[in-house]
Amino acid sequence: MSATPLLELRGIDKSFGPVQVLRDVALTVHPGEVTALVGDNGAGKSTLVKCISGIHPTDAGEFLFNGEPVHIGSPRDAASLGIEVVYQDLALCDNLDIVQNMFLGREKRSGIVLDEPTMEQLAAETLAGLSIRTVTSLRQHVSSLSGGQRQTVAIAKAVLWNSKLVILDEPTAALGVAQTAQVLELVRRLADNGLAVVLISHNMNDVFAVSDRIAALYLGQMVAQVKTTDITHAQVVELITAGRSGGLGLATDPGSNGDGPQPADSTSGGVR
Amino acid sequence: MTTTAVRKDGPAAVTPTPTIGGHFRNYLSRVRGGDVGALPAVLGLIVLCTVFAIMRPSSFLSAGNFANLFTQGAAVTLIAMGLVFVLLLGEIDLSAGFASGVCAAVLANVVTVLGYPWWVAVLAAVATGVVIGTTLGMLVAKIGIPSFVVTLAGFLAFQGVVLLLVKDGTNISVRDDVLVAIANRNLGPTLGWALTALAVVGYATVQLLRHRTRAARGLITDPIAVVALRIGGLAVILGAAVYVLNLERSRNVLISSLKGVPIVVPIIAVLLIIWTFVLQRTSYGRHIYAVGGNREAARRAGIGVDRIRISVFVICSSMAAIGGIVAASRANSVDPNTGGSNVLLYAVGAAVIGGTSLFGGKGRVLDAVLGGAVVAVIENGMGLMGYTAGVKYVVTGVVLLLAASVDALSRRRAAATGTR
Ligand SMILES: Nc1ncnc2c1ncn2[C@@H]1O[C@H](COP(=O)(O)OP(=O)(O)O)[C@@H](O)[C@H]1O
Ligand SMILES: [Mg+2]
Numbered sequence: 001m002s003a004t005p006l007l008e009l010r011g012i013d014k015s016f017g018p019v020q021v022l023r024d025v026a027l028t029v030h031p032g033e034v035t036a037l038v039g040d041n042g043a044g045k046s047t048l049v050k051c052i053s054g055i056h057p058t059d060a061g062e063f064l065f066n067g068e069p070v071h072i073g074s075p076r077d078a079a080s081l082g083i084e085v086v087y088q089d090l091a092l093c094d095n096l097d098i099v100q101n102m103f104l105g106r107e108k109r110s111g112i113v114l115d116e117p118t119m120e121q122l123a124a125e126t127l128a129g130l131s132i133r134t135v136t137s138l139r140q141h142v143s144s145l146s147g148g149q150r151q152t153v154a155i156a157k158a159v160l161w162n163s164k165l166v167i168l169d170e171p172t173a174a175l176g177v178a179q180t181a182q183v184l185e186l187v188r189r190l191a192d193n194g195l196a197v198v199l200i201s202h203n204m205n206d207v208f209a210v211s212d213r214i215a216a217l218y219l220g221q222m223v224a225q226v227k228t229t230d231i232t233h234a235q236v237v238e239l240i241t242a243g244r245s246g247g248l249g250l251a252t253d254p255g256s257n258g259d260g261p262q263p264a265d266s267t268s269g270g271v272r
Numbered sequence: 273m274t275t276t277a278v279r280k281d282g283p284a285a286v287t288p289t290p291t292i293g294g295h296f297r298n299y300l301s302r303v304r305g306g307d308v309g310a311l312p313a314v315l316g317l318i319v320l321c322t323v324f325a326i327m328r329p330s331s332f333l334s335a336g337n338f339a340n341l342f343t344q345g346a347a348v349t350l351i352a353m354g355l356v357f358v359l360l361l362g363e364i365d366l367s368a369g370f371a372s373g374v375c376a377a378v379l380a381n382v383v384t385v386l387g388y389p390w391w392v393a394v395l396a397a398v399a400t401g402v403v404i405g406t407t408l409g410m411l412v413a414k415i416g417i418p419s420f421v422v423t424l425a426g427f428l429a430f431q432g433v434v435l436l437l438v439k440d441g442t443n444i445s446v447r448d449d450v451l452v453a454i455a456n457r458n459l460g461p462t463l464g465w466a467l468t469a470l471a472v473v474g475y476a477t478v479q480l481l482r483h484r485t486r487a488a489r490g491l492i493t494d495p496i497a498v499v500a501l502r503i504g505g506l507a508v509i510l511g512a513a514v515y516v517l518n519l520e521r522s523r524n525v526l527i528s529s530l531k532g533v534p535i536v537v538p539i540i541a542v543l544l545i546i547w548t549f550v551l552q553r554t555s556y557g558r559h560i561y562a563v564g565g566n567r568e569a570a571r572r573a574g575i576g577v578d579r580i581r582i583s584v585f586v587i588c589s590s591m592a593a594i595g596g597i598v599a600a601s602r603a604n605s606v607d608p609n610t611g612g613s614n615v616l617l618y619a620v621g622a623a624v625i626g627g628t629s630l631f632g633g634k635g636r637v638l639d640a641v642l643g644g645a646v647v648a649v650i651e652n653g654m655g656l657m658g659y660t661a662g663v664k665y666v667v668t669g670v671v672l673l674l675a676a677s678v679d680a681l682s683r684r685r686a687a688a689t690g691t692r
Pocket of ligand 1: 021048
């Protein structure tokens with residue numbers, strides 16, 4: 001655990017029209033650690049990630065990066081700070097190969113010609129650096145990969161750019177047991193390599209398997225951020241479903257009906 | 273970042289450098305997995321040529337007829353080359369045929385009615401194509417109308433524009449020497465051989481340099497024998513074609529000599545090389561494939577999706593303009609039916625028969641040339657066998673359906689054998 005957090009959010013508010021999705025959210029993310037962001041469907045996890053990655057502007061709040069106040073107004077701002085996001089729906093092109101996908105939109109060129117050998121080498125080095133051995137050829141189309149391999153490529157793509165913070169939105173949601181284990185191992189390795197990792201997950205087993213800290217969102221409010229070793233399964237579940245657990249979480253009942261997004265009606269509207 | 277040491281345990285190094293046998297086994301397994309590429313077009317071409325050669329040995333196999341194939345198929349092939357770009361995005365341009373007619377009518381008006389030099393007319397025709405493409409692309413990308421509807425409207429409207437441009441609905445003749453030469457004259461035999469040599473040497477240089485760079489960096493390369501085979505194959509095919517085209521094909525040599533490579537051939541070849549380079553070797557081309565494969569992923573990767581969508585319509589209509597110029601040259605005139613009747617369907621058919629997918633994300637400019645050859649051979653061979661236009665349309669329609677079925681089935685096959 002290190003002293004200065006890599007990213008610190010304070011007092012983030014975000015509304016979509018009349019619906020306030022994030023309320024006074026605070027979050028600290030440390031390098032070398034996996035911070036699990038948990039919460040029910042519609043709690044605002046994906047929205048928070050999109051605020052961090054510059055897709056949504058925030059209504060209020062501060063961003064501190066390495067202790068310095070920063071403004072993230074666009075995905076490019078986020079990328080230039082070293083923030084990369086692996087989205088819930090993988091942003092890969094089936095008809096392109098692994099190298100082409102990893103460099104999509106940021107191709108290496110010499111003159112106007114694509115520099116394929118350099119891209120292939122860098123891709124290979126990145127995959128080797130993450131000890132990824134599940135893909136046999138860098139030149140195979142992504143359509144021929146399994147779900148786990150695709151997730152692996154998406155993650156490798158995110159770390160290719162000397163990123164400092166990698167955010168993964170439910171990376172294991174669609175995977176089987178073995179592939180989930182592979183991806184979690186990779187997530188752990190990212191943190192062990194010194195990156196700050198934010199992992200969004202519904203799955204308590206995953207969260208407890210890899211995370212160092214757990215941040216719980218409940219109806220758009222950050223109800224607790226604690227070290228994983230200081231909390232139990234049951235307490236996290238209570239935080240997710242009720243917003244409090246014993247001494248943790250909200251002090252009073254938040255259910256002043258009507259002014260917050262309800263988990264039940266927001267599952268379909270959430271960002272997929 | 274040049275460590276070959278890292279490469280040793282890198283993922284790609286797991287696969288040993290493929291042998292020739294391995295290379296062909298890879299190819300076969302790709303084909304079986306649904307990635308048939310240009311195979312159907314090549315096989316179709318062989319079958320068709322064999323059939324026609326047996327049925328009409330003297331006329332189909334003559335040097336004169338071989339040269340005819342190129343001038344007959346040129347306009348459709350050029351339009352199809354542009355259509356590939358639109359199809360790569362999973363869009364369609366139904367107006368490409370009549371767009372070529374409009375551009376040809378502009379050409380004829382500028383050169384014949386207004387009396388400007390040929391190159392002004394050519395520029396005007398291509399500029400017209402650019403304007404048409406920009407308009408179509410804007411309507412599709414910025415307003416959000418499906419390309420099917422936009423270009424169907426264009427199909428109707430441009431048909432009217434051609435009628436308006438060709439006054440009285442008769443025709444405008446094109447007599448300019450340069451313009452007439454495009455589809456009616458040939459290169460001298462020596463020039464033909466020189467260009468062939470240049471093409472083969474150029475191809476060999478590119479292939480060998482690429483092989484050497486990759487090998488030097490420790491990346492997987494195709495076996496050198498396969499590279500040599502490719503170069504040799506190109507040399508043999510081009511050499512044979514040029515040899516036949518350089519044979520005397522005049523009925524009476526004393527009156528006039530007729531031999532050499534038709535001028536449209538180097539025109540198509542140069543455009544093929546340029547567009548292939550753009551698609552395969554530039555990031556613009558890469559982004560076209562990306563938008564065709566997964567538009568949302570492309571957008572998140574920071575690619576200007578709208579810009580790409582507009583640009584492919586511009587390329588398509590500009591290529592249609594060039595097709596229109598060739599058609600006007602071949603007919604020595606422009607009439608209200610230039611670019612009409614079967615031209616569009618032949619062009620779409622050419623691209624699809626060549627292996628470009630109607631679902632987007634898959635295709636090459638070469639597909640248009642191979643498919644264009646198939647269409648030209650059908651048209652030509654059936655004409656020689658004395659079939660009526662009616663039968664030709666039906667057969668071409670069936671071939672287009674066949675090609676579209678191959679496309680759809682290979683997609684399903686890919687979905688079944690791959691994990692998606
Ligand atoms: N672009 C948007 N416009 C309006 N409401 C949105 C938008 N994105 C998300 N929301 C709403 O914000 C709430 C939180 O959604 P989301 O962040 O996707 O939750 P989670 O990822 O935690 O499941 C939901 O009520 C959802 O309907
Ligand atoms: Mg979500």
